[in-house]
Amino acid sequence: xxxxxxxxxxxxxxxxxxxxxxxxxxxxxxxxxxxxxxxxxxxxxxxxxxxxxxxxxxxxxxxxxxxxxxxxxxxxxxxxxxxxxxxxxxxxxxxxxxxxxxxxxxxxxxxxxxxxxxxxxxxxxxxxxxxxxxxxxxxxxxxxxxxxxxxxxxxxxxxxxxxxxxxxxxxxxxxxxxxxxxxxxxxxxxxxxxxxxxxxxxxxxxxxxxxxxxxxxxxxxxxxxxxxxxxxxxxxxxxxxxxxxxxxxxxxxxxxxxxxxxxxxxxxxxxxxxxxxxxxxxxxxxxxxxxxxxxxxxxxxxxxxxxxxxxxxxxxxxxxxxxxxxxxxxxxxxxxxxxxxxxxxxxxxxxxxxxxxxxxxxxxxxxxxxxxxxxxxxxxxxxxxxxxxxxxxxxxxxxxxxx
Amino acid sequence: xxxxxxxxxxxxxxxxxxxxxxxxxxxxxxxxxxxxxxxxxxxxxxxxxxxxxxxxxxxxxxxxxxxxxxxxxxxxxxxxxxxxxxxxxxxxxxxxxxxxxxxxxxxxxxxxxxxxxxxxxxxxxxxxxxxxxxxxxxxxxxxxxxxxxxxxxxxxxxxxxxxxxxxxxxxxxxxxxxxxxxxxxxxxxxxxxxxxxxxxxxxxxxxxxxxxxxxxxxxxxxxxxxxxxxxxxxxxxxxxxxxxxxxxxxxx
Numbered sequence: 001x002x003x004x005x006x007x008x009x010x011x012x013x014x015x016x017x018x019x020x021x022x023x024x025x026x027x028x029x030x031x032x033x034x035x036x037x038x039x040x041x042x043x044x045x046x047x048x049x050x051x052x053x054x055x056x057x058x059x060x061x062x063x064x065x066x067x068x069x070x071x072x073x074x075x076x077x078x079x080x081x082x083x084x085x086x087x088x089x090x091x092x093x094x095x096x097x098x099x100x101x102x103x104x105x106x107x108x109x110x111x112x113x114x115x116x117x118x119x120x121x122x123x124x125x126x127x128x129x130x131x132x133x134x135x136x137x138x139x140x141x142x143x144x145x146x147x148x149x150x151x152x153x154x155x156x157x158x159x160x161x162x163x164x165x166x167x168x169x170x171x172x173x174x175x176x177x178x179x180x181x182x183x184x185x186x187x188x189x190x191x192x193x194x195x196x197x198x199x200x201x202x203x204x205x206x207x208x209x210x211x212x213x214x215x216x217x218x219x220x221x222x223x224x225x226x227x228x229x230x231x232x233x234x235x236x237x238x239x240x241x242x243x244x245x246x247x248x249x250x251x252x253x254x255x256x257x258x259x260x261x262x263x264x265x266x267x268x269x270x271x272x273x274x275x276x277x278x279x280x281x282x283x284x285x286x287x288x289x290x291x292x293x294x295x296x297x298x299x300x301x302x303x304x305x306x307x308x309x310x311x312x313x314x315x316x317x318x319x320x321x322x323x324x325x326x327x328x329x330x331x332x333x334x335x336x337x338x339x340x341x342x343x344x345x346x347x348x349x350x351x352x353x354x355x356x357x358x359x360x361x362x363x364x365x366x367x368x369x370x371x372x373x374x375x376x377x378x379x380x381x382x383x384x385x386x387x388x389x390x391x392x393x394x395x396x397x398x399x400x401x402x403x
Numbered sequence: 404x405x406x407x408x409x410x411x412x413x414x415x416x417x418x419x420x421x422x423x424x425x426x427x428x429x430x431x432x433x434x435x436x437x438x439x440x441x442x443x444x445x446x447x448x449x450x451x452x453x454x455x456x457x458x459x460x461x462x463x464x465x466x467x468x469x470x471x472x473x474x475x476x477x478x479x480x481x482x483x484x485x486x487x488x489x490x491x492x493x494x495x496x497x498x499x500x501x502x503x504x505x506x507x508x509x510x511x512x513x514x515x516x517x518x519x520x521x522x523x524x525x526x527x528x529x530x531x532x533x534x535x536x537x538x539x540x541x542x543x544x545x546x547x548x549x550x551x552x553x554x555x556x557x558x559x560x561x562x563x564x565x566x567x568x569x570x571x572x573x574x575x576x577x578x579x580x581x582x583x584x585x586x587x588x589x590x591x592x593x594x595x596x597x598x599x600x601x602x603x604x605x606x607x608x609x610x611x612x613x614x615x616x617x618x619x620x621x622x623x624x625x626x627x628x629x630x631x632x633x634x635x636x637x638x639x640x641x642x643x644x645x646x647x648x649x650x651x652x653x654x655x
Contacts, residue, residue, distance in 0.1 A: 034654060076470050076540075079621070086621040087628065235650050243647045246640030253636055257629025258442065261543060269544035269618070270536075279578070401655065 003029075026212060031230035032237050033218035035400050039113075040216065041244030042106040047204065048245060049099035054197050056092040057141075064144065066190035068183045071146035072271045090260040096138055097263045098252050100286035103131060107314075112338050114326030115217040121318040123210040126203055128314045133200045135287070140193040142284060146186065147268030152281045154181045154189070160294070163301040180274065220399055221326030222392055229396040280355055288352030289345050293371065295356045296364035306368060313375045321379045325389040333387040334379075341374045430576055432547045432554045435608075439615060442630065445623050446616050448480040453595055454613025455479055457606045460593045462538060465530060465584075467518035470539035471617050474512040478620055479613075486512050493517055531570060533583045542611065542618040549615040551576065556607035559586040 003021035005011055014020055063082050065074035078085035107127070110116055116124035139157060143150045158175050162168040177184025215224060224230050231237070255262060263285055267278045283291050293310050297303035313320070328335040348367045354360045393399035438447040455476070458468065473490040481489065490510040495517050498505035510517070520526035526534035542549045554576040562573035562580075571581040588603045595601050616622070 073470070080470065080475075086625065090625075231654065236654070239643065239647045239650050243640065243643035246636060246643050250633070250636045250640060253629060253632050257625055257632065260625070266544050266546050266548075269540040 026208075026233075027238075028232065028234040030212060030233040031224065031227075032216055032233055033224055033396055034229060034231045034236075035218050035220060035396050036216065036237070036240075037219055038240075038244060039105065039109040040218075041241055041248075042102045042109060044241045045244060045248050046099060046102040046106055048248075049095055049102055050197070050200060050204065052095045053092060053099060054201070056088050056095070057194070057197065059088050060092055061194060064190075066144065066187050068146060068186055068272070071144060071186060075145045090256055093264060094252065094256050094260060096141065097255075097284070097286065098248070099134065100138070102248070103134065104286070107131070108342060110217075111341075112328050112335075113217055113219060114221050114321070114323075114328070116318045117321065117324075117326050118318070119214045120210075120217065123207060123214060124318060125315055126207040126210055128311065130200055130203050130207060131314075132311060133196055133203065137193060137196040137200065138284065138286065140189040140196070142268075143186065143189045144193060145268060146272045148270040148272055148276075148278050149265050149268040149281070151181060151272035151274065152278055153283055154185065156281055157283075158185070160300075160304045160307075163304045165301070217326060218396065219327060219329060220393060220396055221329070222396060225395050226397075282353055285349070285353070288350075289348035290352070292348040292352035292364045293368045295352075296361070296368040306372075310371060313372065317375065317379075320375055322384050323387070323389065325392065330390040330392055331383075331387060332390065334383055337374065337378055337383070341371075344370050344374075432550045432576065435550045435553055437549065437612070437615070439612075439622055442626065444626055446478075447612065449597060450609050450612045451479040451616055452481075453597070453599060453606075454609035454611070454616075456593055456595065457588075457610040458538070458613055461587055461606075462610065463516070463519060465519055465526070465535040466538045467520075467535075468516040468539050468617060469518065469537050470515070472513060472515045473510060475620060478616065483512070490514060531583055535584065538614055538617065540618045542615040544618075548618075549611040552614055553607045553611035555582075556588055556610070557604055 003014075003024040005014065005020075010020060060078065063074065063078045063085065065071055075089065078089050080086075082088075110124065110127070139153070143154045158172055158181065161175060162172045164171060173179060175185070176182065177188060218224075265282060265284075282288075290307050290310055294303045294307040297306045323331060323334065325331055328338050344367050348364070348371065351360055351364045351367060356364070393402075438445060438450070458466075473486050473493075476486050476489060477483075490512055493510040493514070493516070494507045495510045495514050496505055497508050500506055518526075520529065520534075523534045542552055545551045547554070555574060558574045558576040559572060560575055562568045566573065566580070568581060571583055572585050573580055574582045588606050590603060591601045592603075592606060593601050599605060619625075
């Protein structure tokens, strides 16, 4: 059912620029496994969040002033005097969190069902690149309102680079554009915060091209073998994605309209003051697990390496997990350790929100060690020795009929 | 399928509760009820006006309210003439005029509330070295929000034995308990026009209410819009769910 038309104008365009058939191919006839569960909704939800962030962000940029003396008040002007400015700004604030919620679930889905394994290694790595770019964008965006957490968060995070031997201090000065976080820093963060989302869009396009080359994984982790295993994207997954979007937006609207500051931090409603440090400098919730890893290592450089290593390890995951079986459905041991890994990650998030003192420090160290143990020892060394995977069904179609 | 879905939402919400506020050894705040709480919450205009009176007659001696203009008082139920009258009680600096001189004039509706001190250094110098913070966003800038402000204003008590306060005051709810602000409210600090008894509790409740409005003036529009959006989203989602069921009914 490839693209055909009787319309002469469409055919004329089509002969010169095959845009319509490309759209038809990717959004209409593209074959998806017929057994996808709702965890496969989160990719499109993340895409929706990205578009929302860009649209609201461009509108905010029309009203925002990136200057240390005016940034804070320009945000308050948006909240008070710009028509529906409060709505645009709260959407931007809360959708940032919901973007991360969608992406974290999307990543966890990939981990559970082995979506990173051959032939999807590049697809997975492009995803990790998107995740990194998102973190950089979110961090710089949080600096823009120039509240206390903006300023001190920026100070703490940029200072991490001073841990690099020999050139660290110079790099930090270069990042700041001066000798402390100041107006040049705010200006460049604004410029980069505007730029990076479009780079994310570019990588998302690559992510989708790669996806459409290798097609979606599915809960069984076995390949589609023919039309009996698949459904066309339209109408099946368009409608399922729209239903998922509705549920996602209901939850989002709950926060947006009734608890818009719940996921933020009160200190960021205090204008930035370089002379007064907040009692506890805490990043946004979506950074907390990595913040916990950073602080778990007593050495500054070691902490920075551990934090970046926590993401770098995802990059090489396709080669660390040596099992040929993709889905944890057929991996009785890996499945148990997946849930332990997830709980450990949530625990790290909890610890990242606590001050680095008392038992929190020791717990962070243990949880950090476990994080790396999972990827570096458990998956490549221990699981291949002890796990006997269950037998895979011969086809998706057969498995669906049986259930 | 439903299990996975509900599990996900639980996980999402669990994530959301992670940013534990690092308030340290804060005393739990009393569980106040506010008219602006809840799905349909709105501000109580009478309380806002009383709260504004408390700000004007007590707080504004030391605390600025930089983000609020006189025109914003329309939200409190004042009409244009009343706002003009309130503004005209204040003088603001304007200029330069045609001779190049700065001059003082009565404030008009579009002016912002003038600060009690010319700059932060002056504010600090007049207040024992610590400048009183601006109150525009106070109700959003502290853990607990308006309830924290209200608890703080009623939380002054004698320091426990052996607790050195020096020039500072002891407050049950202030982090660390030592606060530079002396107890600002006492019985009948103001005389309410509507006959409400001006107890410390009442004034604290009113001025916290007022500060919540100052911090979040669009709260009513937000909740109002939210109800409409939510109704739309629920209908949209139900229709999509029905359509999804129908489309997938033929799949085996």
